[in-house]
Structures are given as C-alpha cells and as structure tokens.
Amino acid sequence: MKELILIIVGSALVNNIILSQFQGLCPFLGVSKKVDTSIGMGGAVIFVITLACIATNLVYSLVLVPLHLEYLQTIAFILVIAALVQFVEMFLKKNVPSLYQALGVFLPLITTNCAVLGAALTNVQKGYNFIFSVANGVGTAVGFTIAIVLLASIRESIEDNDIPFNFQGSPIVLITSGLMAIAFLGFSGLI
C-alpha cells in the first residue's frame, strides 16, 4: 500500500509529466485557455491513460514477453493506444453520449500525445506489475490534469493584464509554466 501511494504521488507531483518530463506539451500549451476546456482535456487524459496503461500492460505481459518480442514494444504500444482511442471514441459515441459530449473532441487529440505512450513505456522500463502500472498511469494523468487546470486558471486571471508587447501570446504562457515548474521542483523533497 505504501509503495502504491509513493508511486501515485511520485508520478503526479514529483515527476510531473509536463513540468518535469515535458511530455504532452502540445495540449498543455494549446488547450489551457479556459478552465472548462482544460478540465475536459484533463478528464479525457485520465480516462485514456488509465485504459492505455491497462491495455499495454496486458499486451506486454501476455503477448510480448511469452513470445520474447519485447523489442517490439514501441510498435505494439502505439498501435494498441491508437486502436484503443478509436474504440473508446466509438463506444462513447454510441453508449454514453453525455460523456462523449464532454470528452469527445479531445479524444482524437490524445492518440499521438507523448504522455500516453510515455506512461506506458515508463511502466515497462521500471518493471511495474499490473497494479503498479495502473497506479502509475492514474498518477501521471492526475499530474497532467493538475498542471493544465492550474495553468488555465492562471491564464484566465492574467488575461486582462498589461503584458509587454513582446511577451504577449506564447512567451508569457511559457514563463508562467516555468514558474510553475519551479514550484513543482519543491515537491522533489516529498519522496
């Protein structure tokens, strides 16, 4: 149990996927204009990363390892993730339209997001078993959501500020993220 909590805290705060690993930067900078959309994106990421970690762990331990095909992990994982996202999109559209309304537009964005593949590969690299993999996936995704929602609320509140011309647009967003990254460095003492 203690290890599980350590893994979740570690992947959500200490090794935050965006602010210290730089994975999933495109949606982080792109979808953080409004808090609402960023929450939707965060929800979709939690959903997809958790499912992807389950699926890739099963594929790895039940197919690749018995056949000694571990070196095919990158190919296998990216295909599994792409197929999974397609499938989830179709399933939600048909059976849970309300959830599809909330998350639908974000799902295609996530397919080639490095955060998903990154989480799946980290699980293999660290040799996590099934439960630890899922915990790591959930932690990673929660870390992503925390970071993107925080950035979106900061961006909303500095929207009317008088920013020097040269720093308008993406420079100020990057500086904000840099300051957030400094704050998140403080978590490294947690573990």
Added chain:
Amino acid sequence: MNKCAERLYNGIIKENPTFVLMLGMCPTLAVTTTAINGVGMGLSTTAVLVFSNLIISALRKIIPDRVRIPAYIVIVASLVTIVQLLLQAYIPSLYESLGIYIPLIVVNCIILGRAEAYAAKNGVVESAFDGIGMGLGFTVGLTCIAIFREILGGGAVFGMEFIPEDFRITIFGLAPGAFFVLAGLTALQNKFKAPSATNGSAPKSSLACGGNCASCNGLACASNHSTLEEIRRKEEEKAAQAKKEAALKAAAAKKEAEAKKAAQAAAAADAAGTEKAGE
C-alpha cells in the same frame, strides 16, 4: 538537383522545425540539458525522418488513402525501434541519457507532419532530401538551445569551461530553465516579427491541424478533420464533374470531328465527282 538543395534550405532555414514551425516541442525542451544530448537527439530524429520520408514516398501509391496514418505510424515505429537498438548497441551512454525520449520520437509531430505534408505527395529523392533538411534544421535548433542552456546552467559546453562555478545559473539546466529559454526565444521572435508559429506568421503548413500547436485551442483537430473531409469530398465531386464534362466535351468534339471528316469526305467526293464530271 536544384530542388534537393532548395529542400535543404527550406528545412534548415526557411521552415526550421524548431524556430519557425515550433514542432516537436517535447524533445526540444526535455533533452536540451546538454549540447551532446541535443546533437544526439537531433541526429536520431534525422535518421528516422530521412528513412521514413524515403519509405513513405516510395510506398505512397500503394498505401490506400484511408489507412495511411496507421501505415505511417507502423513505418515510423519500426524505424524508431531500429534506431533505438542501434544506439543501445553502439552508443550506450547516449542511450542512457536520452532514455524514454528515444521511443517517443514516434509521436514527434515533425515526422508524421513531413510524411503527410511532403513525402506522401512527392518523389523519393526530394522526400529524402526534405527529411535531411528538416532533420538538420531540428538538430541545429536543438543544439543551439542546448548550448545556451548548458553554458548558462552548467558553465561548460563540449568540455570547454566558460563560466566559473560561482556564477552559474543552475536553474537553466533544470526543467524550469527550458521553459524560460523557450519563452525568451519566442519573445525575441515577437520582437523582430520573425516568421514563427508563435506570432501567427508562420508559413501555413499543410498538416491536418495546421501544424500550429501554440495557437491551437484543442478543437482544431476534430473540426479540421471534418473540414478536410469536406474539402476532399468537394474536390472529388469537382473532379468527377470535370471528368464528366471533359468526357462530354470529348464526345462532342469527336462527333464534330467525325461530322467534319464526313463533310470533308463528302466534299472531297463531291469535288472528285465534279472533277470527274469535268473531265
């Protein structure tokens, strides 16, 4: 040959993936802690990019349009696996320090972007040179950022010391420094109004999402997908109509030509007849 040189110029300067298109930001920020990592990452990406462009352009008439993206992903993932195994075997130190970012080359937008925007439409040689140009542009971008960060943060680059230990700004070597360096870079681009994806003056990429991650509000992907489909459908309709019209025209022209021929023949026969009669 001129076209190949133009491709190189385009990749390294005009549409530099790091400074102008702002693609592949994830490795750009993550691996630029030391210059050697930047060079290694850039060259690995270049290798993948060249061969993926080459293979995709060679197979562009065989791959069905509907499944092209999965096909591209499989090709790119295979090449990345090859590069990963080669690095592990021959440059283990680089393999260690790049770590998870080597397999993540698969999801680097530059590679799929170039496949979709260039290799799928152009010949093998030009596509390979496009890959070389874009890859070298990416390498140059990464190396510049990495040298900057390493000098400020670590004081030394490629083993040469520039700043004594007491005056180094360690934060530039850490994660926040990457954001600050990129922020400074984009601010400079805004100041000089340089063509860049961040201030909206980048040459429009023909990538499905416009290739502009910075100004994407997240909805671009889905909506672009449908607009692209619509455009394609319209184009197809137009092409079909044009074909029909062309066929009609051709038929009409044929008929006319036949009629003319017949008339000519008749005239000739007439003339022959009159001539004969004249004789």
